[in-house]
Amino acid sequence: MKKLFGKFILGLSKVLDVILGAIVTGLSYIVNLLSSISVFLVLIGIAFLTLGSFLLPLVLIFLLSNPVFWLIIFVFFIVPFLGKKFISFLRYINYSLCEYLNDYGNFLLGNNKGYSSFKEYKRKYERAQEEQYEREREERQRREQEEWERRFNAFNEYFSNQGGYYGGYQGYQGYQGYYQNAGASYDPYSDFKNKFENACRVLEFNTFDIDYYQVKLQYRKLAKKYHPDLNRDTDTTEKFQEINSAFEFLTEENIKRYNQMKR
Numbered sequence: 001m002k003k004l005f006g007k008f009i010l011g012l013s014k015v016l017d018v019i020l021g022a023i024v025t026g027l028s029y030i031v032n033l034l035s036s037i038s039v040f041l042v043l044i045g046i047a048f049l050t051l052g053s054f055l056l057p058l059v060l061i062f063l064l065s066n067p068v069f070w071l072i073i074f075v076f077f078i079v080p081f082l083g084k085k086f087i088s089f090l091r092y093i094n095y096s097l098c099e100y101l102n103d104y105g106n107f108l109l110g111n112n113k114g115y116s117s118f119k120e121y122k123r124k125y126e127r128a129q130e131e132q133y134e135r136e137r138e139e140r141q142r143r144e145q146e147e148w149e150r151r152f153n154a155f156n157e158y159f160s161n162q163g164g165y166y167g168g169y170q171g172y173q174g175y176q177g178y179y180q181n182a183g184a185s186y187d188p189y190s191d192f193k194n195k196f197e198n199a200c201r202v203l204e205f206n207t208f209d210i211d212y213y214q215v216k217l218q219y220r221k222l223a224k225k226y227h228p229d230l231n232r233d234t235d236t237t238e239k240f241q242e243i244n245s246a247f248e249f250l251t252e253e254n255i256k257r258y259n260q261m262k263r
Helices: 002-051 053-064 067-109 118-161 168-174 176-182 188-202 212-226 237-249 252-262
Strands: none
Touching (some): 118 188, 118 237, 188 252
C-alpha cells in the first residue's frame, strides 16, 4: 500500500509539473504581449498629447471620465505588473511542490532515506534562483568583455590603417591629439573610462582607485540598503538596477584595464 501511494505521489508530481509549467508558459506569453502593447500605447499617448497640447485639459477630463480608459489602464498596465508577480509565485510553487512530492514519493518507494520539509524546498528554490542569476550575470559580463575587446581592437586597427601608432592601454594618455586629427568617430577608451568612473560614483566611491574586494563589499551594503523588498518607504527599483549594473561592470578585468589606462 505504501509503495502504491508512492507511485501515485510521483505521478501527481509529474502531472502538476506539466500543468503548472503550461500555465506559466501561457501566462508569460500573455503578459509579455500586453507589456509590448502597453509600450506602444504610451508612445501613442505621448504623441497625441504633444500634438494636442492646447487641448490637454479637455482631453484629460474626457479620458478620466471614460470607463474604457480605465479598462485599458487595467488590462495593459496593471495586469502585466500583477501577472509578473503571479508568474514568479507560480514558478516557486511549481518547483517547491513538485520537488517535495517527487522526494516524498521516492521515500515511500524506498528510493530515498528521507525527505525535507516543504520550507526547505523554498530555500532550495531561492538558492537555485540565485545561482541562475549569477550564471546570467557572468554570461552578461563575458559578452560585455568580448564587446569591449572588439571595440578596442577595431580602434587600434583604425589607427594602424591611418599610418599612426596607438599603444593600447599604455598609450591612452598621449593619443588624444592624434585621435582628433585622425578623424576617428568613436573613442572606446574614453567611453570605457567614463563608464568606469560613473559606475564608481553609482556605488558611492569617492575615488577611482579601487579593487574588486572593495566593490563586492560596497555592492552588498548598497544592495541591502536599496533593495525594493527591504526598502518599502520609497520606490528604489531604478536605483537598485543602477547598482546592479555598476557592480556587473566593475569586474576584476575592467578594474585592471582601467588601471592600465591610467599608467
